[in-house]
Amino acid sequence: MDPVSFAFATISMVDICIKRGKDLYERCQAYKRAETELGEATLCIQDYWIKIEHQISALRTVWEALGERLQIHQNLVLQVLQGKLQNAINKFDSLIGVREQISVWDKIISKRGEVKRLKYAAYAKASLDAIIDDLEKWQRMFDPSWFFLARIAVPVIDQQLTGKRAVESKAISTVVQLRQAHEANEKGSTTTSIFLQAGYRIRERESIAFSSASTGRNSDQRVIIDHIPVRKQTDLDIAAKDVRDLARVLSEVDPALFGLLVCQGVIKVRDPSTEEITGFDLIFLIPPELDQRVPRSLRSLLSDQKTKYPLNERIHLAVSLARSIVFLHSSRFVHKNISPENIIVHQPSSDKLGTPVLVGFERFRFAEGRTYMSGDCLWQKNLYRHPKRQGLYPDEQYTMHHDIYSVGICLLEIGLWSSFVNYSDDQKSIRPGSDLPISELIGTKDQRKAAVNVKAILVEMARSRLPELMGKIYADTVVSCLTCLDKNNGGFGDEQEFEDEDGILVGVRYIEKVLFEIEKIVV
Known part of the structure; x- marks a missing residue:
C-alpha cells in the first residue's frame, strides 16, 4: 500500500x-x-x-x-x-x-x-x-x-x-x-531553577540496602535520594547542565505509568572543607500511596531466599520493569546502569512484592548527548553490560539496545529468583551467586573473551531453565533481550537497521518483541 x-x-x-x-x-x-x-x-x-x-x-x-x-x-x-x-x-x-x-x-x-x-x-x-x-x-x-x-x-x-x-x-x-x-x-531557558536552595534539608535519612540510593523526608513527604558523583574527567559546568536537564525531564514523568518517580529537584553536594561541588543529589518524591511501604532494592529481595513470592507477583514485577524502559526511552535518555541495585521496590508487606521504580542515574546520558566511552573493570557491574560495553574503554557507544540487554539479565534473575551477585555482611567481599557459574571467568587475562562467554552462559540459562519455571513466552522474551544486538536475532537484527533521527525504531521493536510478548503471560 x-x-x-x-x-x-x-x-x-x-x-x-x-x-x-x-x-x-x-x-x-x-x-x-x-x-x-x-x-x-x-x-x-x-x-x-x-x-x-x-x-x-x-x-x-x-x-x-x-x-x-x-x-x-x-x-x-x-x-x-x-x-x-x-x-x-x-x-x-x-x-x-x-x-x-x-x-x-x-x-x-x-x-x-x-x-x-x-x-x-x-x-x-x-x-x-x-x-x-x-x-x-x-x-x-x-x-x-x-x-x-x-x-x-x-x-x-x-x-x-x-x-x-x-x-x-x-x-x-x-x-x-x-x-x-x-x-x-x-x-537553556526556564523561569524556575531545578536546583534546590542551599537551605533545603533532608530529615530521617536512611540508606537502602544494596543500593546507592537512600530514603529521607522533606517538610511534606518521604523522598528517595539518588546521588550522582562528578567524574574526574567531566567539566563541572557540563555535569551541572546534564543533571539539570535530566531533573527537568524527570520532574514531568507520570509515576503510575513510567516506573519512574517525580524529581522534585537537585541538591548540589559540596566538600565541607573546600566548598567544591563533588556531586548532585536527585530528590525523588515518593507518592502518598507508597508512603507506608518499605523500599527495598531488588538485589536485597533476590538475596533474601527466606521469602518465596508467588509467580503472579514476580511476573508483575518483571512486566513493570520492562515497561519502565519504554517510558525511560520515550523521555529521550538511556540509563546505562540498570541492575538490581538500582531497582527499588516498595513492598506493601514483607511477603508481597510491589511495583519497581528505577534509580541509579549516575551514568545516564540523553540519547543524543555526549558519551565518554569510559567504564570500569568491576565484574559485578560488567555483568549487566553488553560484552562490547565492558572494561575501561568500551568498543561501542551506548544505545537503547544496551539498556535492553541489562533488562534481560534482571528479568533472568527475577525468573530464577536468584541473585547473581552475593555480598558479604560488610559488603567488602563480592562473589558470583550460586546459580551463576562464572567464577573461573572473572580473573582470566582475556576479559573480552570472558565477557562473550559470560553472555553465552546467561543465554543458555534462559533457554534451559526459564521455560520450566516461568513458561516459554517469558524465556523467549529474556533471550530476545540478551541477543538484541546479535545479527541473527529475528526480533531486533542489526542495530544499524534501526537507527533513526528520533530513536523511534528500536523502541517500537522493543514494544512489539519484548513488552507485548511478556504482557501476554497470564497466571
Missing part, C-alpha cells in the same frame, strides 16, 4: 474507532437506572473511552509526523481497538437488545422474581467487567508508543497537542510537559 493510501486507511480506522466508541458510550447511558454496582461499571467504561478518544483524536492530527515504522505500529494497535470496541458493543446488545428503547431496569423488573433479577445482574456485571478489562489491556498496549510523541522533534506536534487537548487529557498534557522540558533544555 502506498503511503497516501495507508495514511487514509489509518485515519479511516481512527474514525471507525471513534464511531464505535461513541456507540459504546451511548449504550452505557442506558444503564443509568441500573443497580449501583452496574452503574459504577458503566461509568468506568465511559471514563476509559473518554481518555481513549482524546488520545486517538490527537494522534490523528499528528499522524504525518510519526514516521513510517511508528505509523505501521499504531495502525496495528488501532485495529485491535476496533475489534475490542465491536466486541463491547455486541456484549451490550446481548444485555439490552439492539437499539431498543426500553430501559435496562424495566427489563430486569419484567423478568419477575428476585432470583432471576440477581442472576441477570451477575451476568451483566461479568459482561461489563470483561469490557473494562479489554479496554484496560488496550490502554496498556497503546500508552508505551503514545509517549514516543514526547521525543519526535517535529513542530506540528507542539502545534496540535496544546490548549484544550492538553487540558482535557492527562496523557496529552504529560507529552506536552515532557516536550516543553526538552525545549527548555535545548534553549
Whole structure:
C-alpha cells in the first residue's frame, strides 16, 4: 500500500474507532437506572473511552509526523481497538437488545422474581467487567508508543497537542510537559531553577540496602535520594547542565505509568572543607500511596531466599520493569546502569512484592548527548553490560539496545529468583551467586573473551531453565533481550537497521518483541 493510501486507511480506522466508541458510550447511558454496582461499571467504561478518544483524536492530527515504522505500529494497535470496541458493543446488545428503547431496569423488573433479577445482574456485571478489562489491556498496549510523541522533534506536534487537548487529557498534557522540558533544555531557558536552595534539608535519612540510593523526608513527604558523583574527567559546568536537564525531564514523568518517580529537584553536594561541588543529589518524591511501604532494592529481595513470592507477583514485577524502559526511552535518555541495585521496590508487606521504580542515574546520558566511552573493570557491574560495553574503554557507544540487554539479565534473575551477585555482611567481599557459574571467568587475562562467554552462559540459562519455571513466552522474551544486538536475532537484527533521527525504531521493536510478548503471560 502506498503511503497516501495507508495514511487514509489509518485515519479511516481512527474514525471507525471513534464511531464505535461513541456507540459504546451511548449504550452505557442506558444503564443509568441500573443497580449501583452496574452503574459504577458503566461509568468506568465511559471514563476509559473518554481518555481513549482524546488520545486517538490527537494522534490523528499528528499522524504525518510519526514516521513510517511508528505509523505501521499504531495502525496495528488501532485495529485491535476496533475489534475490542465491536466486541463491547455486541456484549451490550446481548444485555439490552439492539437499539431498543426500553430501559435496562424495566427489563430486569419484567423478568419477575428476585432470583432471576440477581442472576441477570451477575451476568451483566461479568459482561461489563470483561469490557473494562479489554479496554484496560488496550490502554496498556497503546500508552508505551503514545509517549514516543514526547521525543519526535517535529513542530506540528507542539502545534496540535496544546490548549484544550492538553487540558482535557492527562496523557496529552504529560507529552506536552515532557516536550516543553526538552525545549527548555535545548534553549537553556526556564523561569524556575531545578536546583534546590542551599537551605533545603533532608530529615530521617536512611540508606537502602544494596543500593546507592537512600530514603529521607522533606517538610511534606518521604523522598528517595539518588546521588550522582562528578567524574574526574567531566567539566563541572557540563555535569551541572546534564543533571539539570535530566531533573527537568524527570520532574514531568507520570509515576503510575513510567516506573519512574517525580524529581522534585537537585541538591548540589559540596566538600565541607573546600566548598567544591563533588556531586548532585536527585530528590525523588515518593507518592502518598507508597508512603507506608518499605523500599527495598531488588538485589536485597533476590538475596533474601527466606521469602518465596508467588509467580503472579514476580511476573508483575518483571512486566513493570520492562515497561519502565519504554517510558525511560520515550523521555529521550538511556540509563546505562540498570541492575538490581538500582531497582527499588516498595513492598506493601514483607511477603508481597510491589511495583519497581528505577534509580541509579549516575551514568545516564540523553540519547543524543555526549558519551565518554569510559567504564570500569568491576565484574559485578560488567555483568549487566553488553560484552562490547565492558572494561575501561568500551568498543561501542551506548544505545537503547544496551539498556535492553541489562533488562534481560534482571528479568533472568527475577525468573530464577536468584541473585547473581552475593555480598558479604560488610559488603567488602563480592562473589558470583550460586546459580551463576562464572567464577573461573572473572580473573582470566582475556576479559573480552570472558565477557562473550559470560553472555553465552546467561543465554543458555534462559533457554534451559526459564521455560520450566516461568513458561516459554517469558524465556523467549529474556533471550530476545540478551541477543538484541546479535545479527541473527529475528526480533531486533542489526542495530544499524534501526537507527533513526528520533530513536523511534528500536523502541517500537522493543514494544512489539519484548513488552507485548511478556504482557501476554497470564497466571
